[in-house]
Amino acid sequence: MSLFERLKAAAADDWNGYVDHAFVRGLGDGTLPQAAFRRYLVQDYLFLIQFARAHALAAYKARSLADMRIANAGLAAIVDVEMQLHLRLCERWGLSAADVEAGAEHPATVAYTRWVLDIGMAGDLLELQVALTPCTLGYAEIGRRLAPRGVDAIDAAHPYREWIGEYAGDAFQQLGRDTQAWLDDLGRRHGGDQRFDALLAIFAKAARLEADFWQMGLDAGGA
Known part of the structure; x- marks a missing residue:
């Protein structure tokens, strides 16, 4: 298995608690309270500002031009795509x-x-990517789960159709594949097998923090 697949399997409970959270299920069936989604939208925008900084840190930590280019592509995906999506959605929700x-x-x-x-500042590029990867690959997996037949199969009246479509769409799914390939490449080059237990601890905590982020939104909806 790839490094990502091994980490995901070893942290299965934490991973499933993240990608199958009640917030995610509510997004999928449209029952998520609007107040929960509104809080999420605002907080995820603020979250992405900090994750953009983390991708910039990845470029600084990179030791090759190829790695710098990949880190820069991740930064651009956040700044030029995801943050703009959030602003569009927020406007539709009165924000x-x-x-x-x-x-x-x-x-x-x-x-x-x-x-x-902090992981990025204290550790190397591999550790930083293990901390970042659950966000990108988790959202890619959630997109596939919520739109298994594609976004066109989702009712046009579904309140969260645009959000689901962004993460189920070809562009984000390709970003997920590229992210996994880069993580696996970093693992091969930076002794991922020998450091697996330490990397697993980072990966599992990131998944738990993602679940806490969903719960933060859900709490605003009175759930």
Whole structure:
């Protein structure tokens, strides 16, 4: 198995608690309370600002031009695609860009993002990518789960259709494949097998923090 597949299998309970969270199930069937989604949108925008910084840190940690280019592509995907999606969605839900950018980070947002940045500052590029990967690959998996027959099969009236479509779409799915390939390549080059237990601890905690982030949104909906 690839490094990602091994990490996912070894942290199965934490991973499933993340990708099959009640928030995710509510997104899928459209029953997620609107208040939960609104809080999530604001916090995920603030979250992505910090994750953009983490991808910039990955470029700094890179020792080759090829790795720098991959880190830069991840940064661009956040800044030019995901953050713009969030602003579009927020506007449809009555939240202006100014409203979102003026929002205060929730403790769950701070806990996750600053932990990732700390991993990146203290460790090497492989450790940072293990901390970042559950976000990208988890959302890619969630996109496939929520739109197994493609976004066109989802009712046009579904309240979260656009969000699902972004992560189920070809562009994000390709980003997920590229992210997994890079993680596996870094693992081969930086002794991933010999460091597996330490990497697993990082991966499992990232999955738990992702689940906490979903719960933060769900709590706003009174669930």
